[in-house]
Each structure stands twice: as structure tokens, then as C-alpha cells.
Amino acid sequence: MINHNLRFALLATILWSMPSACMVGSAWAHEGPPFPILIDHSVANHTVSVWADPDIGEARFFIVVETRDGNRPSEAPKVSLWTEPTSGRLDRASYAAEQQPLRHSMQFFAEPYFDQRDFWNIGIRVSSTGGETEEIMVKVESTPPGYGAWDLAIYLFPFVLIGGAWSYAMAKRIRHYRESQQQQSDGMVESDEGPDHERHQEHALMEATR
CATH class of the missing domain: 2.60.40.2480 (Periplasmic metal-binding protein Tp34-type)
Structure with a gap:
């Protein structure tokens, strides 16, 4: 699930960067x-x-x-x-x-x-x-x-850098969320196996020995 969310974040970053990069590249190439x-x-x-x-x-x-x-x-x-x-x-x-x-x-x-x-x-x-x-x-x-592909690469780099940092932060946040959910789930299991659960086990044992 984390890998799926990370891929989604990267795709969103690329889609977000493309319009800005195209506008910058176009402006520089034709209106230097x-x-x-x-x-x-x-x-x-x-x-x-x-x-x-x-x-x-x-x-x-x-x-x-x-x-x-x-x-x-x-x-x-x-x-x-x-x-x-x-x-x-x-x-x-x-x-x-x-x-x-x-x-x-x-x-x-x-x-x-x-x-x-x-x-x-x-x-x-x-x-x-x-x-x-x-x-x-x-x-x-x-x-x-303009300089063709190099021109686009130069001006796309800041957007890719920002997008990469955003994707990393999103992946880290998703991982922390999953860990928090797992810890809460483990806590619920432990609470189910507390004193009440032990009393039920003792009662069942006494019934079995009669």
C-alpha cells in the first residue's frame, strides 16, 4: 500500500510540474x-x-x-x-x-x-x-x-527537486500513519487479552475439571 501511495505521489508531482516547466521552457526558447x-x-x-x-x-x-x-x-x-x-x-x-x-x-x-x-x-x-x-x-x-532538450532539463530541474522533496515527505507521512494504525491495532489485541480474558480462561478450566 505504501508503494502504491508513493507511486501516486510521484505521478501527481510530475503532472504538477509539467505545465510550469513547459511555460518556462517555451518563454525562454522563443522570448529570450x-x-x-x-x-x-x-x-x-x-x-x-x-x-x-x-x-x-x-x-x-x-x-x-x-x-x-x-x-x-x-x-x-x-x-x-x-x-x-x-x-x-x-x-x-x-x-x-x-x-x-x-x-x-x-x-x-x-x-x-x-x-x-x-x-x-x-x-x-x-x-x-x-x-x-x-x-x-x-x-x-x-x-x-533555445537549447532544445538541455534548455528544458535546466529549467525543469528545480520543479523536479521540489516535487521529489514533496514526494519523500508524503511517503514518510504515509509510513508513519501506517505504523500508527498498526500500533493501535496491536493495543486493541492486548486489551482483549487482559484480566477479563484471563478470568474467562480460569472459569473454563474449572468447568472442565469438574
Whole structure:
């Protein structure tokens, strides 16, 4: 019975862990966290920082634009982005960067397309409202969107660890419960064989010797 309950606890743990693990694995594989590729660079009378998530397929680039003193610009410049492989195997592709509706900062978002794992030149062009246009270029490597089975195993490990501890605690509790029930049963047997039982045995012996 204990083994049956332990198997049930393990099954419940696996079923409990699967949805959370799948959500975590899915979120990481397709929406990995962006990382900075350019910080506080002066462009067209603005300060520009770029964060990127260069996954193969639709990549994500976030361009943060500030004034020279670190404040939100009063007027939005025009921002665009272009990509090309460093090997020159593809022509340059241009993408418009759309301003995102943020209250306290000015951020632009672009989704360039990377067809395969490669090194890419990324150009960020900023045109101020005063007519000044400047461009900066950085290099990034496009990467696969996740690590497959290893990615899932890494993020599943904490759930399995917690589930294993829970299963062990449940099995221990079930074992203690069974031992308690057995002790109570043994106590009832001993009480049935107490003084009353001995008197019945003496009476039966006297009747037999008459």
C-alpha cells in the first residue's frame, strides 16, 4: 500500500510540474531576454542604447533614445535599422523602428529577420527633428532560439527537486500513519487479552475439571 501511495505521489508531482516547466521552457526558447550591444552612444545629438535578442528568425531590437543629459526627448527622432551578413552573402535589408508607448522613456522596437546562424552588421540610423542624421554600426551573432532538450532539463530541474522533496515527505507521512494504525491495532489485541480474558480462561478450566 505504501508503494502504491508513493507511486501516486510521484505521478501527481510530475503532472504538477509539467505545465510550469513547459511555460518556462517555451518563454525562454522563443522570448529570450535581450542583452545590451550598445550603451550610451552619442548619435544625432541624442544618447542611444541598443538591446538585442538576435534569435534566428524574427529577432528583436530595442533602441532607447535619450537627451544628452539622460532625459526623455521632447520630440521623437526618426529611427531605423538595417542588417547584412558580415560575409556579404545577402544584400542589406532595412527595417523601420516603431516607437513604443512608454511614459517615462523613449524606446523604439524593430524586428529584423536572420535566416541562419551568422555574424551580422547592424546599422542604427537616427534622424533628429532638426534634420541631423547619424548612423552607428555594431556586430552581433544570430543564435538558435533555445537549447532544445538541455534548455528544458535546466529549467525543469528545480520543479523536479521540489516535487521529489514533496514526494519523500508524503511517503514518510504515509509510513508513519501506517505504523500508527498498526500500533493501535496491536493495543486493541492486548486489551482483549487482559484480566477479563484471563478470568474467562480460569472459569473454563474449572468447568472442565469438574
